[in-house]
Structure formats: structure tokens, C-alpha cells
Amino acid sequence: MFTTRPELRGTFGAVASTHWIASQVGMARLEAGGNAFDAAVAAGFVLQVVEPHLNGPGGDMPAVIWSAAEGRARVLCAQGPAPAAATPEVFADLGLDLIPGTGLLAAVVPGATDGWLTMLADYGTADIADVLAPAMAYARDGFPLLAGAAAAIETAAPLFREHWPTSASIWLTAGGGAPAAGSLVRNPTLAVTWRRLLDAADAAGTDRLERIEAVRRAWREGFVAEAIDRFCREAELLDVSGRAHRGLLTGDDMARWRATWEEPVARDFRGVSVLKTGPWGQGPALLQQLAMLETFDLEAMDPQGPDFVHVLAEVAKMALADRDAYYGDPDFAEVPLDRLLSATYAAERAATIGERASTTLDPGRLAGFEDQVDRALAVKGAEDPTAAGAGEPTMAHLGEKRGDTVHLDVVDRWGNMVSATPSGGWLQSSPAIPDLGFALTTRAQMFRLEPGLPATLAAGKRPRTTLTPSLILRDGEPWIACGTPGGDQQDQWQPIFLVRHLLHGLDLQAAIDAPLFHTTHVPSSFWPRQGQPGGLTIEGRFPDATIGALRERGHGVTVADDWSVGRLTAVAREGGMVKAAATPRLMQAYAVAR
Numbered sequence: 001m002f003t004t005r006p007e008l009r010g011t012f013g014a015v016a017s018t019h020w021i022a023s024q025v026g027m028a029r030l031e032a033g034g035n036a037f038d039a040a041v042a043a044g045f046v047l048q049v050v051e052p053h054l055n056g057p058g059g060d061m062p063a064v065i066w067s068a069a070e071g072r073a074r075v076l077c078a079q080g081p082a083p084a085a086a087t088p089e090v091f092a093d094l095g096l097d098l099i100p101g102t103g104l105l106a107a108v109v110p111g112a113t114d115g116w117l118t119m120l121a122d123y124g125t126a127d128i129a130d131v132l133a134p135a136m137a138y139a140r141d142g143f144p145l146l147a148g149a150a151a152a153i154e155t156a157a158p159l160f161r162e163h164w165p166t167s168a169s170i171w172l173t174a175g176g177g178a179p180a181a182g183s184l185v186r187n188p189t190l191a192v193t194w195r196r197l198l199d200a201a202d203a204a205g206t207d208r209l210e211r212i213e214a215v216r217r218a219w220r221e222g223f224v225a226e227a228i229d230r231f232c233r234e235a236e237l238l239d240v241s242g243r244a245h246r247g248l249l250t251g252d253d254m255a256r257w258r259a260t261w262e263e264p265v266a267r268d269f270r271g272v273s274v275l276k277t278g279p280w281g282q283g284p285a286l287l288q289q290l291a292m293l294e295t296f297d298l299e300a301m302d303p304q305g306p307d308f309v310h311v312l313a314e315v316a317k318m319a320l321a322d323r324d325a326y327y328g329d330p331d332f333a334e335v336p337l338d339r340l341l342s343a344t345y346a347a348e349r350a351a352t353i354g355e356r357a358s359t360t361l362d363p364g365r366l367a368g369f370e371d372q373v374d375r376a377l378a379v380k381g382a383e384d385p386t387a388a389g390a391g392e393p394t395m396a397h398l399g400e401k402r403g404d405t406v407h408l409d410v411v412d413r414w415g416n417m418v419s420a421t422p423s424g425g426w427l428q429s430s431p432a433i434p435d436l437g438f439a440l441t442t443r444a445q446m447f448r449l450e451p452g453l454p455a456t457l458a459a460g461k462r463p464r465t466t467l468t469p470s471l472i473l474r475d476g477e478p479w480i481a482c483g484t485p486g487g488d489q490q491d492q493w494q495p496i497f498l499v500r501h502l503l504h505g506l507d508l509q510a511a512i513d514a515p516l517f518h519t520t521h522v523p524s525s526f527w528p529r530q531g532q533p534g535g536l537t538i539e540g541r542f543p544d545a546t547i548g549a550l551r552e553r554g555h556g557v558t559v560a561d562d563w564s565v566g567r568l569t570a571v572a573r574e575g576g577m578v579k580a581a582a583t584p585r586l587m588q589a590y591a592v593a594r
Contacts, residue, residue: 003513007581014580014593015039016569017408018054018485021143022046023582025134026410027592029126036416037065037123038131040408041116044422045135047406048112048438049187050143051588053152054485055406056425057190058228058433058440061112062277063420064264064471066478067123073471073478075277076420077462078115078259080108080441081329084459085248088449091457096241099445099457101527102429103239104232104247106442108463112422113219115259121212122261123416128201128212132194139437140191142184146588149427154178156428163238164431167439171427189437196223220258225251227435237431240527249440264471267291267341270502273473279327279335279454282525283468286491288319291346293495299503303514304542306549312499313519313536313555314353316492318362320522325363325376328454329462335454339366357554359534361522375452405467405485409571411478411578417571419469419481421490445527466490466525472498480508482570484583488525492518493566508570508581515541516566520558532556539565 008014013036015026026043030036040063048056055061061078086108091099099106120131153160153171157178160168170187172178179185197215200222204214218224232247239245264275267287274290276283292315301308326335339345349364363373405423410416424441432439446464447457455464466487472480480501484493493516501511520535536555538547540562551557563585571591572579580591 003510005509005513005584007507007509007579008591008593009577009579010594011413011577012594013039013410013412014571014578014591015043015408015410016571016580016582016589016591017043017047018406018567018569018589019047019050020588020590021050021138022408023590023592026408028134029131030412034126035124035414036410036412036418037119038126039412040410040418040420041120041124042131042134043408043410044116044420045132046138047408047422049135049138049190051146051149051406052187052427053149054404054426055112055422056427057113057438058110059112059422059424060110060441060443060465060467061115061420061422062281062465062467062469063115063119063418064275064277064469064481065119065123065419066415066417066471068415073264073275073473075262075264076115076119076259077262077277077280078111078118079280079443079462079465079467080111080257081460081462082108082444082447082457083248083250083253085250086444086457086459088451088457090248091449094245097449098527098529099447099449100239100241100245101442101445103237103245103442104235104430104440105239105245106444107232107247107249107430107440108443109249109253109257110425110441111259112425114216117212117216118259121209127208128215129198132198136191136194139187139194142186145179145181145183145185147181148586150178150181152428159238166434167427167432169434170432170437187437193224193436193438221251221255224436225254227433228254228440231433235431247440265337269294271474272479272502274498275471275473276468278330279337279464280329280462281465281468282323282327282491284327284337284341285319285323286468286470286494287341288322288346289315289491289495291341291343292318292350293499294343295347295350298499303500303504304546306546306553309517309538309542309546309550310357310553310555311353312496313517314358315350316519317358317521318349318364320488321361321363324522325373326369326454327464329464332458332461333454336366336369355553357534357536358521359554372452372454375450379448379450379453404487407469407483407485407567407569409481409483409569409580411481411571411573413578415478415573417471417478417481417573419471419483421467421469421483421485423467423485446525468494470494478573480570480572482568484566484568486567488522489518489566493568497568497570508572508579512568512570512581512583515539517542518565537565539563
């Protein structure tokens with residue numbers, strides 16, 4: 001067995017998230033009579049407080065949901081677009097060929113808060129004051145600081161002290177140091193921001209929807225937008241480029257945007273249907289992997305053996321190479337998803353997998369897209385150590401370490417389901433807005449500045465993100481909601497989990513706990529865009545024979561610490577019961593079910 005913990009089961013409801021407090025807050029909302037959407041919103045706001053190095057109110061959020069009342073799945077796009085002033089020419093004039101991964105220049109419209117409010121208004125039942133109350137209390141009264149958050153603050157402390165004083169005032173102690181892991185930390189400025197938003201709700205009266213809409217207006221057009229506009233115009237602060245820049249985001253950008261609902265992209269695999277976001281996220285890359293995996297006898301493979309690891313790693317390399325060559329905001333770029341997800345294309349791609357590890361980028365060459373693929377392959381920055389911004393650490397590089405992501409899954413007794421992957425607004429990646437108590441997303445770093453690519457920067461365009469929640473249907477009914485933090489690894493860990501659960505018979509918890517791996521072959525989606533051709537990171541719990549065989553096949557294996565790769569959570573509904581599981585890695589994710 002790969003786990004010593006049970007898959008949690010019950011009949012009432014289940015919540016799994018990357019923080020134990022958020023999971024319990026979500027369950028408390030279910031206990032109070034709320035549905036899965038109320039629970040997800042309450043937990044989502046709490047995650048912004050207790051995991052501030054991984055997400056925040058100024059971040060981004062996609063979700064895939066199932067509405068039992070409507071009998072359908074939908075995707076919530078709470079990914080804000082690039083500002084109107086953000087163009088490749090602007091960055092060229094600044095002498096930049098990569099968008100910095102920190103600071104104000106990389107800010108896009110913050111989407112997470114409007115996204116949660118949209119979910120609450122359209123599918124929830126609770127009042128905005130009730131779902132915000134736990135998060136506001138933790139921000140006001142304090143929360144125990146995670147070790148990861150303490151480490152992020154400590155790393156960024158010199159940058160905060162010398163260049164980002166607004167962040168120093170929130171996150172550093174009175175003596176200018178970083179707070180200790182486990183200590184009680186408060187963010188009273190953020191609590192006041194939420195109190196002011198609720199004041200707007202109270203002024204709107206007692207109607208639930210009117211109160212939510214009043215909060216949305218105060219965020220998009222009122223004091224929040226005004227503070228963001230003012231800070232981006234007036235503050236000129238150091239970023240990872242080594243120079244100080246102002247932001248491009250304006251109040252007008254925020255006023256023009258709202259979170260939206262979309263149809264999911266779906267593909268069948270071994271009797272189930274897997275639902276993902278559109279190609280403005282990397283979600284379809286998971287579907288491409290599953291399409292290629294259909295051609296292999298996965299059931300016969302040892303899930304700890306070299307054949308299994310080799311095939312899944314090679315499939316991931318090809319799907320992610322296609323992602324970089326073809327994916328982008330479909331409102332701006334033609335993305336041939338039907339062809340990329342077709343059985344014919346998948347079989348052609350899978351047939352190229354040999355016994356040796358690939359060490360070159362290998363996107364498929366669809367007819368009519370040959371020039372685009374060539375342009376994608378010509379982009380610099382990836383495996384080139386002289387890429388812009390690389391080199392010896394500087395004061396600017398103290399903020400180089402990007403944040404990660406959080407995830408939450410909820411299922412209720414009525415059959416509603418939510419899978420959401422909030423991210424961005426990391427405390428260490430952008431200076432805190434002094435009047436609001438949170439930082440802005442730096443998601444624009446995922447755009448390309450080279451012309452003619454589906455992910456080339458354009459005003460009003462969504463960046464091609466790595467955020468990728470999953471909803472899985474069986475016999476047309478919701479079965480599993482799952483996901484994980486992890487940037488480019490998110491859609492590498494999820495297919496391993498799914499294959500082990502669906503085909504190898506491991507329960508949710510065992511499938512999550514089993515040793516994981518991922519390729520680092522494809523250039524990172526994040527500044528400074530470096531990759532490791534042929535790279536494969538694998539947990540040390542794999543057998544030595546497997547690791548040795550992978551090296552013999554040409555994989556550049558890095559053996560990671562035990563229990564260090566992958567951070568999946570999941571809930572499920574099956575046979576009249578609900579189920580839940582969460583990774584023990586990092587020792588902060590927890591599942592709750594009854």
C-alpha cells in the first residue's frame with residue numbers, strides 16, 4: 001500500500017483543499033445548510049488569507065462546476081485579461097524581451113474575487129456577509145503562518161525593506177524581520193477592505209443578489225479599483241528585471257471586465273468524460289495526454305515501473321509542446337482543439353514514442369499551422385541560460401521565486417460539485433497595495449512578446465495560464481472533482497492520479513499518495529522560461545530499479561525527496577456516498593467528509 005490513511009467517506013458532503021482551515025470552513029458552510037458553491041466561496045476567501053504566498057484577492061481563478069439543478073457542467077473563467085495599455089511595443093520601448101515575473105508591470109486584471117462573487121450570485125444560496133465572515137475574522141484576528149509562507153517572507157524580506165515598503169508594513173515584524181513559522185499573523189488592512197465591501201452590501205439593502213452586485217461594483221468601479229489605479233500610476237518599484245517600473249493596469253481595465261461562464265472542453269477516456277477549461281488555460285493538455293494514453297495497455301503496466309513512467313512522461317512532453325505551440329485565448333487566436341484532441345492525431349503522436357527519452361521539443365505539425373509551430377520553436381529564453389534576467393542574483397532577484405497555487409474541491413448532498421484552482425496575487429511577487437492589504441497578480445509573465453504566437457501579448461487578451469481544475473463524469477453524472485497546485489506540473493500529476501484510480505484500482509487517497517513524477521523538459525511557463533531538456537523529477541520512493549532503468553533510457557532523472565512531488569486533492573460522489581482525499585505532502589492539505 002502507498003498510504004496509511006483512509007479515503008474519507010460519508011453521505012452528507014465533502015471538502016478537500018490545500019489548507020486545513022479552508023477545508024473546515026467549507027464544511028461549516030455545508031453544515032449551516034449551504035450548498036457546494038457557498039462552501040467553495042467561503043473556503044476560497046479563507047485560502048486568500050491563510051496561504052498568502054500561494055494566492056490572494058488580487059489573483060486569478062478558474063473553476064469547473066456541476067449544477068445538480070441544471071444537470072450540467074460549466075467553466076467559470078475568473079482569469080483577468082491584459083490591461084489596455086499592455087502591448088509588445090510598450091515592453092520593447094522599456095528594453096524588455098520577457099515580461100518580468102515580479103512587480104507591477106506583469107499585472108493583469110485581478111479576477112479571483114469577482115469570480116467567487118459570480119459563483120455565489122449564480123449558484124450559491126448564502127449572503128455575502130456569511131461567506132466572507134471567516135476570512136475576515138482570520139485576517140483581523142490572526143492565523144497560524146505556514147512554514148512555506150514564512151520562508152517566502154524571509155527570502156523577500158531584504159527586497160521588502162529596501163524597495164517594497166508597503167509589503168514590509170504588512171509582512172515584516174516590528175524589528176524588520178520575517179515572522180516565524182507557526183506564529184500568529186494578522187492582515188488588518190485586508191480585513192478593513194472586506195469590511196468596506198460589506199458596507200457597500202449593507203447600503204444596497206437586504207436582497208441577496210443586490211448585495212453581491214453592490215460588492216462587485218465596489219470592487220470593479222469603487223474604492224478597490226481606485227486604489228489599484230492610483231498605486232499603479234504613482235508607485236515606481238523594482239521588479240526582477242533589475243529596474244523600477246510603474247504598472248499598466250487602470251481602473252478602467254477593471255471596470256470593463258467581469259468573470260464569465262463558458263462551456264467546458266471534454267474528452268472521453270476509458271468510460272469516463274474529463275472536463276477542463278478552454279485553451280486560455282493548459283487544461284486541454286491533460287485531454288491530449290489521455291487521448292494518447294488510450295493507445296497503450298496501461299492496465300498491464302506496473303504503476304511503479306519504468307514503462308509506466310516513461311510512457312506518461314513522453315506523452316506529457318508532447319502535449320505540453322503542443323500547448324506552447326497552439327494554446328492561447330481563443331477570442332484572439334485560432335486554436336485547433338478538435339484536431340489536437342482527435343483520435344487520429346493522438347495515435348499519430350503516440351506512435352512516435354520509442355524506448356529512448358526525447359530530448360528535443362516536439363510539437364505536432366498540423367496542416368496550416370506550420371509557420372506558427374516554427375515561430376514557437378524559435379522563441380528564446382527556454383533552455384538558454386543567458387535568457388533575459390538570468391545570471392547572478394541581485395536585489396531584484398530576491399523576489400524571483402514565484403508563488404504557487406492552491407486548490408479546493410467540494411461536493412454536497414444534492415450532487416453539486418466544484419473544482420477550483422485559485423492562484424496569483426502572491427505576497428512575494430508584487431508589492432502590496434497599501435490601502436487594500438493585498439498584492440496584484442503577475443500573470444502577464446505568461447504572455448510572449450514575440451509576434452505571431454497564440455500566446456503573444458495583446459490588450460484585453462487572457463494569458464495562457466497553467467491553472468487547470470478538473471471535473472470527471474461517469475455515465476453523464478458527476479463523479480470526481482480534483483486538481484492540484486504546481487504550475488506546469490498540474491496536468492502531469494492529474495493523469496497519473498486518474499490512471500491509478502480508474503485503471504489500477506487505487507482509492508482516491510492511495511492514488512494521491514502513490515509516488516509521483518513529472519517532466520521538466522518543456523520550457524517553464526514562468527519567468528525566466530527555462531527548461532531542462534529530457535529532465536524528469538521523480539520521488540525517491542520509486543524502486544531503485546525503476547530509476548536506473550529510466551536513466552538507461554536517457555531520462556535526465558532528478559530524484560526528489562520522498563513525499564515532495566505533487567499536491568493533489570479530490571472529492572467524489574459514488575453509490576450514494578461522498579468521498580474525499582488530500583495529499584499529505586507539505587503537511588497542510590486536508591480533506592473533510594461526513
